[in-house]
Every structure is written in structure tokens, then in C-alpha cells.
Amino acid sequence: MTYIAKPKFQHPGLPKNDLGFTHRDYEGKISTLCAGCGHDSITASIIEACFELSIEPHRVAKISGIGCSSKTPDYFLGNSHGFNSVHGRMPSVLTGANLANRDLIYLGVSGDGDSASIGFGQFAHSIRRGVNMTYIVENNGVYGLTKGQFSATADRGSKNKRGVTNTDNAIDLVAIALQLGASFVARSFSGDKTQLVPLIAAAIEHKGAAFIDVISPCVAFNNHPGSTKSYEYVRAHNEAVNRLDFMPRRDAITASYSPGEVIEVTQHDGTRITLRKIDADYDPHDRVGAMSFLQRHAAKGQIVTGLLYVDPESEDLHSHLDTVDTPLNQLGEKALCPGSAALDKINASLR
Ligand SMILES: Cc1ncc(C[n+]2csc(CCOP(=O)(O)OP(=O)(O)O)c2C)c(N)n1
Ligand code: SF4
Numbered sequence: 001m002t003y004i005a006k007p008k009f010q011h012p013g014l015p016k017n018d019l020g021f022t023h024r025d026y027e028g029k030i031s032t033l034c035a036g037c038g039h040d041s042i043t044a045s046i047i048e049a050c051f052e053l054s055i056e057p058h059r060v061a062k063i064s065g066i067g068c069s070s071k072t073p074d075y076f077l078g079n080s081h082g083f084n085s086v087h088g089r090m091p092s093v094l095t096g097a098n099l100a101n102r103d104l105i106y107l108g109v110s111g112d113g114d115s116a117s118i119g120f121g122q123f124a125h126s127i128r129r130g131v132n133m134t135y136i137v138e139n140n141g142v143y144g145l146t147k148g149q150f151s152a153t154a155d156r157g158s159k160n161k162r163g164v165t166n167t168d169n170a171i172d173l174v175a176i177a178l179q180l181g182a183s184f185v186a187r188s189f190s191g192d193k194t195q196l197v198p199l200i201a202a203a204i205e206h207k208g209a210a211f212i213d214v215i216s217p218c219v220a221f222n223n224h225p226g227s228t229k230s231y232e233y234v235r236a237h238n239e240a241v242n243r244l245d246f247m248p249r250r251d252a253i254t255a256s257y258s259p260g261e262v263i264e265v266t267q268h269d270g271t272r273i274t275l276r277k278i279d280a281d282y283d284p285h286d287r288v289g290a291m292s293f294l295q296r297h298a299a300k301g302q303i304v305t306g307l308l309y310v311d312p313e314s315e316d317l318h319s320h321l322d323t324v325d326t327p328l329n330q331l332g333e334k335a336l337c338p339g340s341a342a343l344d345k346i347n348a349s350l351r
């Protein structure tokens with residue numbers, strides 16, 4: 001694969017986070033995507049969220065499939081663990097890595113083709129199992145890398161660059177994630193960094209399956225009139241349900257809003273999400289309500305964005321399976337191989 005390394009120098013005055021790192025320490029190689037591609041803005045938001053959270057880059061495992069979107073982990077967190085897997089197989093590779101080493105922060109990056117077409121089954125099973133991860137789909141409604149065929153998230157009735165109409169119904173990954181039990185579900189837009197950065201930060205701190213669908217226009221193949229994933233269309237049809245502020249554990253709460261306009265969610269680890277309600281009736285703790293809200297607005301052609309659902313009492317796959325606290329790569333031989341007497345006992349119990 002071709003790549004362009006970024007020059008190492010940086011301005012001495014760049015702001016530093018609690019670890020003494022600047023934004024540059026969270027960057028990767030220079031992007032080779034088309035100028036204006038929404039995916040590059042998502043990369044910038046991931047860098048910003050990790051900088052703000054003062055994450056040690058070596059504690060992150062970024063895993064992707066195949067596609068322009070799946071190339072992006074090369075463009076952020078250059079000092080993290082990374083695995084560019086097979087088309088549609090990111091979720092199973094991530095699940096396996098997570099079970100082997102629970103101490104890392106798992107960032108799954110995928111595309112709408114990668115997750116809603118070939119990898120649809122893998123997406124579904126990783127979500128329903130509650131794998132502790134931040135799963136981001138960079139959703140442009142097309143297979144960008146293979147020259148713009150409709151993907152399974154393309155809306156029925158939308159048109160491709162040549163004016164051909166899509167006659168298939170769309171898969172809404174947010175609706176599916178809600179139905180499958182994801183404990184953190186959000187939708188955002190690559191062009192709205194103010195909304196996206198705190199969503200990514202909150203998802204990273206969330207325990208369990210956190211899913212974010214980010215509408216990310218493909219300027220080469222899906223940014224024309226007739227597309228429902230173009231910059232212009234998304235700006236005109238974006239219905240934000242809430243605006244989010246994310247407070248890491250150590251920060252004092254400084255934001256203050258009038259009562260009635262704010263919902264506060266404290267997550268497992270003490271981090272807090274403050275949601276300024278835009279839609280007065282929206283309750284992000286109501287899974288069924290979120291599903292019907294989404295459908296009602298989709299029927300009107302509106303794209304609902306914001307934090308749509310969060311379960312502050314969420315659990316993850318490790319709690320479900322009651323696995324050991326120690327990552328497998330740190331267990332000694334004695335723990336990993338308890339001997340033939342233990343094996344005989346298991347065999348006897350199965351006879
Ligand atoms: C098993 C397999 N089938 C098909 C392909 C061809 N292929 C590569 S990327 C891609 C679609 C990518 O679309 P998406 O995940 O939406 O990413 P985007 O490029 O739009 O960001 C396809 C079909 C492949 N690489 N491997
Ligand atoms: S083809 Fe589309 S998705 Fe791929 S880099 Fe270009 S604009 Fe982005």
C-alpha cells in the first residue's frame with residue numbers, strides 16, 4: 001500500500017493535554033483520500049476526542065475492514081495497535097482481540113458497505129454480544145473504494161451520479177443497533193465536529209457496545225442532487241435531538257443550563273454526559289421510544305442526529321461470560337494449562 005509519512009516537526013506553542021501530548025501525537029500518516037471526503041473530517045474528530053481524553057495511544061487498538069473508510073485508521077493514532085482486516089470482518093477480529101486483551105481501548109472503523117452489506121452478520125453479532133468497543137460506520141451510501149455502487153444504506157429513490165434510481169430499501173444501522181441491544185447508539189454528520197467529538201469521547205468511555213453512524217459524504221461518487229448522503233442534503237435535513245457535553249472523570253462540572261433543558265448521564269466509570277435537549281420530548285433512556293422516533297422522522301425524510309440511546313447501567317461481553325480480569329497474554333502457564341486432572345474432570349462432566 002502507498003502511504004505518505006507526516007513530517008515530525010511541530011510548533012513549540014501547540015497546546016498539550018494532561019499527558020503532555022499535542023494533537024500531532026494523535027495523528028497518523030497523510031491521508032490519500034479525495035480532498036473534501038467526509039471520512040477525513042471523522043479522522044480529525046477521532047484525533048480531537050483522543051487528545052481531549054488524554055488517551056495513551058499505545059492503549060488503543062484500531063481495527064477496520066476494507067474500503068476508503070477502513071483505510072482511515074492509518075491517518076490517526078500512528079502509535080497505536082492497528083489491524084486492517086478483510087472486507088466485513090472487522091467485528092469478529094475486534095471481538096477476538098477484545099476477549100484476549102480486555103485492557104485495550106477498541107476502536108472499530110468501518111464503512112456502510114463493510115458493515116451493512118458483506119459484514120452485516122458480523123456487525124449484528126458483535127452488537128448483540130455487547131463487545132466493549134466504539135464502532136464507527138463512516139456512512140456515504142456507496143462503495144467509494146470500488147467507484148460508487150449503491151450500498152445497502154442508500155435510500156430507496158435516491159439517485160447515483162449517472163442518474164440511476166436505487167429501487168432497494170435501505171438498511172438503517174442505527175435502527176438495527178437499537179433493536180440488537182447496543183447500549184450506546186448515536187448518529188452524527190462528518191461536517192458537524194461540535195456534535196461528533198463529544199459523541200466519540202463518550203462512546204470511548206462507555207462500557208459495552210457503543211455504535212455511531214456518521215453520515216460522511218463521498219465527494220467523488222455521491223455528492224450530487226438526487227443523493228440523500230450529500231453535504232447539501234444532510235445539512236438541509238439534519239434534525240439534532242440533543243447537543244452533548246462530555247465531562248471526563250477528573251473534570252469539575254462547569255456547564256450550567258436551566259433545569260428541564262438538561263439530562264445528565266453518569267456512566268460506569270464516573271464520566272458524565274450532559275445533554276442539552278433540543279427536542280423537548282426526547283428521552284435517550286427509552287430504547288423503544290428511540291426506535292419509533294427514528295422511524296417517524298425517517299418517514300418525513302429527516303435525518304435524526306445526536307445521542308439517541310444510552311444505558312448507564314450497561315454491561316459488556318466480559319461480564320456476560322464472566323471472564324478473568326487479567327488479559328490472556330498476562331496469564332502464566334499454570335493458569336492457562338491447569339493440568340490433566342482438571343481436563344479429566346471436564347471430560348467426565350460431559351459424558
Ligand atoms: C471479500 C471482498 N469482496 C469485495 C471486495 C471489494 N470491495 C472493496 S471495498 C468495497 C466496498 C467498500 O464500501 P464501504 O465499506 O462503504 O467503504 P467506502 O469506500 O465507501 O468508505 C468492496 C465491495 C473486497 N475487497 N473483498
Ligand atoms: S472515493 Fe469517495 S469515499 Fe473514497 S476517498 Fe474519494 S470521496 Fe472519500
Ligand SMILES: [Mg+2]
Nearest residue numbers: 111112140142
Ligand atoms: Mg461507503
